[in-house]
Amino acid sequence: MASNELLQGLVEATLAGSAAILLVLVLRRPLRRAFGARAAYALWLLAPLAILATLLPAATVDVGRTQVAQALVLPPVFAAPAAPAQGGLDGSSLLLGLWLFGAAASAAWLWRTQIAFRRSLGPLLPHGDALRAQATNAGLPATLGLWHPQVVLPADFETRFDAVQQALVLAHERRHIARRDAWANAAAALLRCLFWFDPLFHLAAARMRHDQELACDADVLAAHPRQRRHYGDALLNAQLALQTAPLGCHFGFGHPLKERIAMLASSVSTTRRRAGSGVLLCMLLGGGYAAWAAQPAVPVAVPADGIAADIVLRVDEEAPRALRIVSEADKPFSLKTDAGGKHFAIAGTVSRIEHQGQPALALKMDIDEDGKRIAAPSLVVLSGKPAAVQLGSEIQAKDGSKAFKGLRLDVTLTDASASSQTLSVKPAPTKSDTLQPGQVLDESRALHPPRYPADALKEGKTGVTVLVVAIDAQGGVIDVKVERSSGDARLDVAAQEAAEKWRFNPAMKQGQPVAGKVRVPVEFAMDEPADAQVGERPARIAATMPPAYPAAAKKQGISGNVVLLVDVDARGKPTRVTIQQSSPAGVFDAAALDAVRQWRFEPALKQGQPVAGRVRVPLGFGPQGGAGNGSDFYSQPTADARGS
Known part of the structure; x- marks a missing residue:
């Protein structure tokens, strides 16, 4: 896993754990008063549950369904070369190194504290099912050990406590062993090491161990309800554990003892304890789910290919x-x-x-x-x-x-x-590479229309081939290249063969014609079958003018296409112009309509007489790429090949 991913996971776990600790600190006292000390102690499970929830896979972005229209092809933006890899460590690696150092130092300090406490006890001698220390240590009685926990008693155990108190103290420590509280302390110590930089985790460890002792007191008193006074005397006789073992459970843990003594006078009914268990379960499940749901959604993983x-x-x-x-x-x-x-x-x-x-x-x-x-x-x-x-x-x-x-x-x-490949920067086009505003001469296009390949026509193949035509200062064709294929090589070849025979209006510079390049879309589309009788033909374009390129689209570098249906009367005048297809919708519609309404058409012929007809007019709009700044645009009729 990359260092930045580890760092992100650490941040998420810290936020989730801190939020859970703050919630527990606020709720532990009200929960203890309402449902007893055991419910307050169990509430501390919320912190590790919230942290573990962040390790679960986050929700993935949902895959839905939709509807669409024609396509908008945005002009390409060329990528700069990838920056060379820099030597040394990045910021996330340095932060992770600092975190590991702090975690190791915290673990070493806690371990040293544990060993120091153990050594302060001196040799331990058997005393029934417990062990007796050779010193009257302020941290005893206590339970020590994870795998084989044992009760360790002070040297003055018999003189400090009477027989009833001794039994209650041993019951308290054995309850720690039965509940495996030493493991809870070990988990708290681990969290303190992992999140050594967050003071909330250190505060939480102390408060959790205090609630642990209160919960153990409640268990002992529930088993010995008539011994509350003797249990209080035992607490007063215990020396406060000024030096404690991080993994141990100390009978005298907690200062002051006022809260533990005050709890002796209160009791919680079985009904309230059961209600508290239900409330606690809901809080733990809800808190864990909230921590998991708070993670940012992760997109569905994309395979390498x-x-x-x-x-x-x-x-x-x-x-x-x-x-x-x-x-x-x-x-x-x-x-x-x-x-x-x-x-x-x-x-x-x-x-x-x-x-x-x-x-x-x-x-x-x-x-x-x-x-x-x-x-x-x-x-x-x-x-x-x-x-x-x-x-x-x-x-x-x-x-x-x-x-x-x-x-x-x-x-x-x-x-x-x-994603791992580096794209080279494409240099700005030179003057000779600049795409010029220019149009195919109407007479030239009429003499040499694109020929629909017979086999492609039979198969019903359609598409648009975009050509880049190099022209000289006289409008003659120097070279023709396919910039974007129609998806069928036969249509592309037919478009190239037609364009090689065309003549163009060259661009003008300072009043003089200049050589350049022109982008020409050629559309191959199916028409209704034409009448082959002599004296009959469909309506067709006679004279055109280029549409004005919308300023907003020009500024954003947007290209697109508009297909118009033009109703032409017997005099060749357009009577009705409608949009058949537009991509992107609404961007170029007005410009296309305004231009085509001013065009001249040749009416359709039937039995040699002019009649009303309809013409399908495709128009292409797109950036010319001139001067490398995208400031020149073309807008012209698409050369059209018809099949029937």
């Missing part, structure tokens, strides 16, 4: 729920939950991929609500970096306040296998 998904689920304005999924790469997982009166089920997989030259994680999910599929989002994020998924939007209440209506997931994926 596993992947953890920490999810915070919010439904409408309800309180969030923290969930955790632990899975292996490419192995299916599932979880379920009830929220807002509905039942949600999520099934999916997490895969290790490469994203923009960095190791990343891809999370694919299928979301069911009351048994019906409502979404199939995908996330691509770096290990340990947060992402968000939401389905719904903000609504305005009657009082003017805004509230979210729907479901939101904040997801953080952590790859345990990558």
Whole structure:
């Protein structure tokens, strides 16, 4: 176990033990008055129970279930190189070393005290079933020994106590042996050594031994109820144990004797003692559970090659729920939950991929609500970096306040296998690497649309391939690379082949066109079967303008996609524009709608005549990464391949 984990466990045990001791110190006297001395003595069990409770496994983070929507892919944040390991001991190791030294010194001191007391007694001679010391020691009579405890009497035992008192003293010490009180004293000494730095444990040991003697007095008086006066005289004749053995039980322990003498005049009925036992049991169980429950919840352990998904689920304005999924790469997982009166089920997989030259994680999910599929989002994020998924939007209440209506997931994926790896810093892109704001020329895209591979079309494969296209100052294509795969190599190749034939509007700098790079998403999607008759075609885009990138999304570096459905009349004018799909919901919707409403379209043709039709328009929004500061963004229509 690491030194910081040991130190954390020590702190938790100290807090739990100290809290239990304070509680016992407050309750011991009221409990003794109500239920007798034995109940007060037994209450000291609460301290070790609280400490032991912290050693039990803490509660793990619950795994629940949920609902989702489209995916938000956050831009990667590159990690700095790991700092080189520093020589020497860290702070936690030094503190643990100090603690061990203090514990060893405390144990040595207590052992020395025990040995010194034993040596002060001199030779011990048999005296019936007890032992007699050769000295009139102030700590006698007493019970000494753990494995074979024996009563040790002072040399003047017969002269100091009369016959009745002698019998009562021996009954007292034998009761210590029967109850194994020496072991309780040994446990108290062990706790004093382990928690030598906490004065409460030293105070508790003295108070516990006083309650121990009171409980033993109560047992003896219960067996000899008519001998209270003689027992009081025996207490007065006993010399107070100014020097005691840490593991011994001394008849004269405790100063002053007033409390022990006063107890002789009181008695507790059998009914009250039984009630006290029930109250004590509840207090011990409740205190132990409270100490265990106070430990911070421990997340489900992640195997060395596993992947953890920490999810915070919010439904409408309800309180969030923290969930955790632990899975292996490419192995299916599932979880379920009830929220807002509905039942949600999520099934999916997490895969290790490469994203923009960095190791990343891809999370694919299928979301069911009351048994019906409502979404199939995908996330691509770096290990340990947060992402968000939401389905719904903000609504305005009657009082003017805004509230979210729907479901939101904040997801953080952590790859345990990558925790020990060091990621190198990716240098800021040079001028030639800067992704420029630019668009595919409409005429070029119309002449060379992406061709849907026949076999992929037959299999119903769909997806979005994100390309990075290097262009020269004239808008010609120099190189095309796949930045993010659609998940099907055939679609990626088709997208590359089409992009190599396109021409672009290059970016301008100081009024002059310059070379650069452009990010182009290419979507492959299924359409309704097209009519192959001559003179018929669907409506299509004629002229576009780029949407404005929302300032808030730009500031936060958020990227996403919006898919619009545009109703076009026979004149090519958009009459109705609606959102079919949005990720993240509500972030880019307004910008997309404002832009597309100003586009020009070619109407659909039927029997050679223009008629009303519908166009599906996918738009991509994302950071360009220019100048290495994330200040340049693109927002442009996605090149579209249709299959039917």
